[in-house]
Amino acid sequence: MLATALAALLAAGALDPVPAAAASGPSGSASTDFPASVRAGGKARVTAAVLDLDGTGREPALYGADTAYDTASIIKVDILATRLLQAHDSGHGLPAQERAQAEKMIQHSDNTAANALWRRIGLAPGLQAANKRLGLTSTTGGPDVRWGLTRTTASDQIRLLRAVFDTGAATGAGAKPALDDTSRAYIRTLMSGVADDQSWGVSAAAGSGWALKNGWLQRNTTGLWDINSVGRITTGGHHYLVAVLSDGNKSMKDGVALVERAARSAVSSTAVR
Numbered sequence: 001m002l003a004t005a006l007a008a009l010l011a012a013g014a015l016d017p018v019p020a021a022a023a024s025g026p027s028g029s030a031s032t033d034f035p036a037s038v039r040a041g042g043k044a045r046v047t048a049a050v051l052d053l054d055g056t057g058r059e060p061a062l063y064g065a066d067t068a069y070d071t072a073s074i075i076k077v078d079i080l081a082t083r084l085l086q087a088h089d090s091g092h093g094l095p096a097q098e099r100a101q102a103e104k105m106i107q108h109s110d111n112t113a114a115n116a117l118w119r120r121i122g123l124a125p126g127l128q129a130a131n132k133r134l135g136l137t138s139t140t141g142g143p144d145v146r147w148g149l150t151r152t153t154a155s156d157q158i159r160l161l162r163a164v165f166d167t168g169a170a171t172g173a174g175a176k177p178a179l180d181d182t183s184r185a186y187i188r189t190l191m192s193g194v195a196d197d198q199s200w201g202v203s204a205a206a207g208s209g210w211a212l213k214n215g216w217l218q219r220n221t222t223g224l225w226d227i228n229s230v231g232r233i234t235t236g237g238h239h240y241l242v243a244v245l246s247d248g249n250k251s252m253k254d255g256v257a258l259v260e261r262a263a264r265s266a267v268s269s270t271a272v273r
Contacts, residue, residue, distance in 0.1 A: 201229025227255025
């Protein structure tokens, strides 16, 4: 899987260096430190955000500093949401070719399909216009064709997940969700059917079900890895939206292990609040 991931990223040009974006501002939710068993070593860092969809709170619980990270391939959910908004605005659904690209992009993390849809949405400006409607406030699109270098926060990823999974999500009081029911169901279906070799990540905290999208990217400036996972899980009779972002990992294997420890810890801590 590691060799395949490296080859795909090189083909997409996602490993080209760019300056790191500044950290995001406060999200409005207090952050809690991870226990020692989760904390990253070396240059690695990790942040998680969890929202209990069956709880009474509407702000996510935060673990670690809610600062900006590279998205890597988790941006593919945002790309698809953007394209679906655009298609709805035009009064037409996605054409067959774009549906095929969307399915490859989400379920197999196909970079060629992502490249095509990134251009179709109008690159970063198209993404950011859609994100205003989706409620994201701390996500900046990657430069030119390098969608994997989009910068985001765990809190913003929860906002995106709410737009997809939370039936009560809306952009304001009395407003309707930005995505219509058909678009939301389509994204949920694709995220529930990712390829077996990509079923790691927030699924480690799940009990009876999950839907997710993962991202992995080795930065050629440092040789270190960005490893991310976002999605909805079901455990203990509750549905949770979970976003775990990390960078500075020595290897993909180390990053996956860190993300999964963080997901399990964050969900269990949120469940007892």
